Amino acid sequence: MTAVQDAPAAETRKEIGRDRRRKEDQRLITGRTRWTDNIVLPGMLHLAMVRSPFAHATITSIDTNAAKAATNVVDVVTGEELGDFQGVLINAWPITPEQKAPTHLPVATGRVAFAGEIVAVVAARTAAEARDAAELVDVEYDVLPPALDLRESAADTVLAHPDLGTNKSALWIFDSNEAGTGGDVEAAIAEARSDGIVIEREYRQQRLIPAFMEPRSTVVDPTGEQLTVWSATQIPHILRFALAATTGIPESKLRVIAPDVGGGFGGKLQTTPEEWITVALARRTGRPVKYTETRSESLMSAHHGRDQWQRLTLAADRQGNVKALKVDLLADLGAYVSLVGGGVPVLGAFMYNAIYKFPAYRFAVQTVLTNKTWTDAYRGAGRPEATFAIERLMDELAAEVGVDPLAIREQNWIKHEEFPFTTVAGLEYDSGNYEAATARAKEMFGYDELRAEQRRRRESGDPVQLGIGVSTFTEMCGLAPSRVLGSLDYGAGGWEHASVRMLATGKVEVVTGTSAHGQGHETAFSQIVADRLGVPFEDVEVLHGDTQVAHKGLDTYGSRSLVVGGEALVKATDKVVEKAKVVAAHMLEASADDLEFGDGRFSVRGTDQGVAIQEIASAVFAAHDLPDGMEPSLDSDATFDPVNFNYPHGTHLCAMEVDTETGALKMRKYVCCDDIGNVINPLIVAGQVHGGLVQGIAQALWEEAVYDDSGTLVSGSFVDYLLPTAADTISFDVDHTTTPSLTNTLGTKGVGEAGTIASTPAVVNAVVDAVRHLGVSDIQMPCTPERVWKAINGDGASGGPATEEAAMPHFEAGGAAGNQEQPGRSSTEGAGQ
Numbered sequence: 001m002t003a004v005q006d007a008p009a010a011e012t013r014k015e016i017g018r019d020r021r022r023k024e025d026q027r028l029i030t031g032r033t034r035w036t037d038n039i040v041l042p043g044m045l046h047l048a049m050v051r052s053p054f055a056h057a058t059i060t061s062i063d064t065n066a067a068k069a070a071t072n073v074v075d076v077v078t079g080e081e082l083g084d085f086q087g088v089l090i091n092a093w094p095i096t097p098e099q100k101a102p103t104h105l106p107v108a109t110g111r112v113a114f115a116g117e118i119v120a121v122v123a124a125r126t127a128a129e130a131r132d133a134a135e136l137v138d139v140e141y142d143v144l145p146p147a148l149d150l151r152e153s154a155a156d157t158v159l160a161h162p163d164l165g166t167n168k169s170a171l172w173i174f175d176s177n178e179a180g181t182g183g184d185v186e187a188a189i190a191e192a193r194s195d196g197i198v199i200e201r202e203y204r205q206q207r208l209i210p211a212f213m214e215p216r217s218t219v220v221d222p223t224g225e226q227l228t229v230w231s232a233t234q235i236p237h238i239l240r241f242a243l244a245a246t247t248g249i250p251e252s253k254l255r256v257i258a259p260d261v262g263g264g265f266g267g268k269l270q271t272t273p274e275e276w277i278t279v280a281l282a283r284r285t286g287r288p289v290k291y292t293e294t295r296s297e298s299l300m301s302a303h304h305g306r307d308q309w310q311r312l313t314l315a316a317d318r319q320g321n322v323k324a325l326k327v328d329l330l331a332d333l334g335a336y337v338s339l340v341g342g343g344v345p346v347l348g349a350f351m352y353n354a355i356y357k358f359p360a361y362r363f364a365v366q367t368v369l370t371n372k373t374w375t376d377a378y379r380g381a382g383r384p385e386a387t388f389a390i391e392r393l394m395d396e397l398a399a400e401v402g403v404d405p406l407a408i409r410e411q412n413w414i415k416h417e418e419f420p421f422t423t424v425a426g427l428e429y430d431s432g433n434y435e436a437a438t439a440r441a442k443e444m445f446g447y448d449e450l451r452a453e454q455r456r457r458r459e460s461g462d463p464v465q466l467g468i469g470v471s472t473f474t475e476m477c478g479l480a481p482s483r484v485l486g487s488l489d490y491g492a493g494g495w496e497h498a499s500v501r502m503l504a505t506g507k508v509e510v511v512t513g514t515s516a517h518g519q520g521h522e523t524a525f526s527q528i529v530a531d532r533l534g535v536p537f538e539d540v541e542v543l544h545g546d547t548q549v550a551h552k553g554l555d556t557y558g559s560r561s562l563v564v565g566g567e568a569l570v571k572a573t574d575k576v577v578e579k580a581k582v583v584a585a586h587m588l589e590a591s592a593d594d595l596e597f598g599d600g601r602f603s604v605r606g607t608d609q610g611v612a613i614q615e616i617a618s619a620v621f622a623a624h625d626l627p628d629g630m631e632p633s634l635d636s637d638a639t640f641d642p643v644n645f646n647y648p649h650g651t652h653l654c655a656m657e658v659d660t661e662t663g664a665l666k667m668r669k670y671v672c673c674d675d676i677g678n679v680i681n682p683l684i685v686a687g688q689v690h691g692g693l694v695q696g697i698a699q700a701l702w703e704e705a706v707y708d709d710s711g712t713l714v715s716g717s718f719v720d721y722l723l724p725t726a727a728d729t730i731s732f733d734v735d736h737t738t739t740p741s742l743t744n745t746l747g748t749k750g751v752g753e754a755g756t757i758a759s760t761p762a763v764v765n766a767v768v769d770a771v772r773h774l775g776v777s778d779i780q781m782p783c784t785p786e787r788v789w790k791a792i793n794g795d796g797a798s799g800g801p802a803t804e805e806a807a808m809p810h811f812e813a814g815g816a817a818g819n820q821e822q823p824g825r826s827s828t829e830g831a832g833q
Helices: 025-030 077-088 127-134 150-154 187-194 236-247 273-285 293-302 342-349 382-399 405-412 434-445 448-461 482-487 521-533 561-589 613-620 682-701 754-772 786-790
Strands: 045-051 057-063 073-078 117-122 138-142 166-173 195-206 217-221 225-233 254-257 289-292 305-316 322-334 361-369 464-476 496-502 507-511 539-545 594-598 602-603 610-612 636-640 649-659 665-674 733-737
Touching: 025 610, 045 127, 045 273, 045 293, 045 496, 045 610, 057 117, 073 077, 073 127, 077 150, 077 166, 077 305, 117 127, 117 166, 117 482, 117 610, 150 361, 166 236, 166 254, 166 342, 187 305, 187 361, 195 382, 217 273, 225 236, 225 273, 225 786, 236 254, 236 273, 273 289, 293 521, 293 649, 305 382, 322 342, 342 361, 342 382, 361 405, 382 464, 382 754, 405 434, 405 464, 434 448, 434 649, 434 665, 448 464, 464 754, 496 561, 496 613, 496 786, 507 521, 521 561, 561 602, 561 610, 561 613, 561 636, 602 613, 610 613, 665 682, 665 754, 682 733, 682 754
Parallel strands: 045 289, 225 254, 322 361, 507 539, 665 733
Antiparallel strands: 045 117, 057 138, 073 117, 166 361, 195 305, 217 225, 217 289, 305 322, 464 649, 496 507, 496 636, 594 602, 602 610, 649 665
């Protein structure tokens, strides 16, 4: 083939950094796509679950005869009938070798451990008939006392699983003195008690429900040699592995597909009983089977998030320079240790020190079993809890010293010239500039003007007071170096895989092991590939979410898709370019060393000779004249294992008006300036930040999963679980500064969880700031008008210094509140290397 000789084309507009409307939105917004629940297969059966109304009970009998006789019912099964055939749910992160974890069967046998646990399954020809028949299943229970209150459960007052003999699942400890990353916490606190400042607080992280747009749904087709599973999941590859590992089905005989998925927020980072049951019933009946949960089932039995009691001790000198931080947590796992639920607090362990230069640090978490829905990752997974606690504490320190909250933060944070910086928790922050992000946020907010207004309102005795909340945060995301995850006993790695296929027509297919559920991967990845290969954005097609198409991957969570999956894609794309360079040199009759590549063309340096990479793709397909020994393919793949976590950061500022006579709250202004490294698509970033902000603000003001004394979820519908709408929020002012990450080619940092992590403390700090002069130092979330009013009127709801010494013990090595387990391994060796 003869290369065209012409002048180089003018440089095309770069895609990276460009606002691009998401190419997937045409089908997503119009609903013209394939969701799990709209899959219909010939002869398909529908499932309905019979769920326990009791939080804790012995199953004395199950009568399924009436259900079996119902119209169009094909099968009714109990856990006893399924036996080992149903498999078992796995825990992929046992945080200590001594962790206690009850066996989690998809369908309970003998005893139920939370309200909503499945005790029988009905398969019928329609979903309505299955639900009707499920009501005919007669289950007799012998009700047992439930373990519900987290602190009482930690003291083993009532046992959630009597056969375990304790509710304490695992005790995990990190001590900077023992790890060699910092000093002795107890010595620093003792010194501060005699000649400094010691602040002790308890904070409650209430239980939350992910409340994703699309309820969970699973379809299983057992037809043929391979069993195909469609699931509304974030983790098709992990689901495939877990099913194979626990059911005896060879992994090669399992195909898992995550079609377009309507949101997850960590709520679909799970392997669920319903998935195992659907697989079991498809195998048992030999017919395709579908299960789609109702919204009530989703709120009751899909996993929950957060649910911790936090006790913190901060030591500082009298000038407000931090000296030590001690953190003790009780974390409610619910009835079972879920996929990664036990490890969620461990993720937060490395973030309580945040952006501050603590010389000494100690963290301990006791995970606790209760008779409630199990908990697992929810947007941010451990890091929102940590950020909330430390940012609340920094406000308390500022109040104690008598300085502005931003001043106390700047006094203690890592300066931009100190990066890379190894923290007291053993992580290496590669880059950042907290000063720049804060300066921009203050400018956008009108900080000094609002402080002046706040002073005027206080001086005038205005019944509506103004509070200003600050949250300066960082997070570890882009999960993460496999060797570090291994040192933390995590059951998988942190790598990601990608493939790039050059088609004969010059079009490009990209295959990624990440699995989108609304983040805009297809658009962002198309932009990256378009720039790296110099092809039109429209010529790139991104494939994902199918284990037969994307045969390798570790899926989507922890803000890892871009910084890990995107880097794998970059490496695969660069391999394509290197292969194409050999062919280009052959076509141009030049040395490869004399070629330059830019804007999709290889050019001979100093000449007007060149050839486009898409022309090369066509030539390779024809294979008529290739260099000797070269295979006729440009296709390439790559697997990337990150060398470090990723550390976005930012400053969030919130102004809240509080009516001191009624407790009513009104958000006046919210601005944030995040540093997420180099931005691929600003429009997608803004959308991610906006969505994250609403979720974090919702925890501060509205959302809470509430159980009654019998263990029934009383916030089991959107009537009682206050999910915000657009009408409940305001317009946010969003901006970003840029310090590129030093650990990936693109210089990117994660963004998916940033808004949620930072916004909750900003809002609560603003509410407390509005009424601090009235003697209020804390208000338990969600900060409802009733709680605010009670705090102002001094009924004990305001929090303040921790007083319940017996309820929240400081955990010591070798045991906690009677726990004889050994502390967990907490090595972070290699995390920053």
